[in-house]
Amino acid sequence: MMRTRLAPIAVVVALLFGAAGCAGDSSPRYDAASPTPKPGASAGGADSSGTSKPAVPSCNPRASLRPTGALPAPGQMPAGTWMAEIKKRGRVILGTSQDTLLFSSRNPFNGKVEGFDVDMGRMVAQAIFGDPNKLQIKVIGYDQRVNAVLKGDVDLVADTMTVNCARKVDVDFSSIYYDAGQKVLVKKDSTAKSIEEMGGKRICAATGSTSYDNIGKVNSNPPPIAVAKPSFGDCLVAFQQNEVDAISTDDTILAGMEAQDPYAKVIGNRITQEPYGMAISKQHPEFTRFVNAVLEKSRQDGTWAKTYERWLGGKAPQPPAAQYQ
């Protein structure tokens, strides 16, 4: 499964980039005006404002819109579609993080944001333009992923984003392109074997993440203390400065942190299932269908497996099978 293979130099990157966005980023890393919701409140919906929302209808989070027919040839997008608009604009705009190692993080040597999630966006650019580089990255905070789509700031978000019914009220999602699950990262000398043994400990998660929400539901007495930070880069800094005892998030993200910090380890089983999809505006269902056709092709022609092996190492498992509504 996942193999970590990052140099310790990456910890410097986390310190440099964890606390704030880079100069030149086209959107703020964190909206400081958004108050942090209490853990246990739903991490979904359009924002993290803590305002009460109507009950979330039940849904199958894994089911997306079925692709319609074969993909059009690159450069020949059907008139009147969002793909044709993107073609006219000259680039796909992808919302993502810059500090999620392996999935979307800034390479300190060339300054580019890269990883598994970024390659999902590059596949879409390849399908529209025949050129994966026709991709503009907007760095966004976790708590801005739904809003960025709603505001039309981005064409899609690929950012270790769990598909859930609360989020599906506001945006559409592609079919599932990765199956993750929440775990916890602790100091190497910790005796805890699972998050349930972390009662009373300070556990960090990013504002607007599903993990922050789940820390509040952990079955221990006393419960762990959830600490919110703008990003998981900030959590790693807080962990290394002993401000928090642990970090809890998807195992994908923790693998990147474990690779950066020789004094950290991931413990326990997955406590949740976190299926990742790309968030897309409900105003462009034809674009969601198109992205699903791109994903379908990548599952079949081996691109998904190559992308997995490039970023996550080891032999790629079967990609998640697509489900359609």
Ligand code: GLU
């Ligand atoms: N998959 C999570 C989400 O979409 C991000 C990581 C986390 O929750 O810790 O919110």
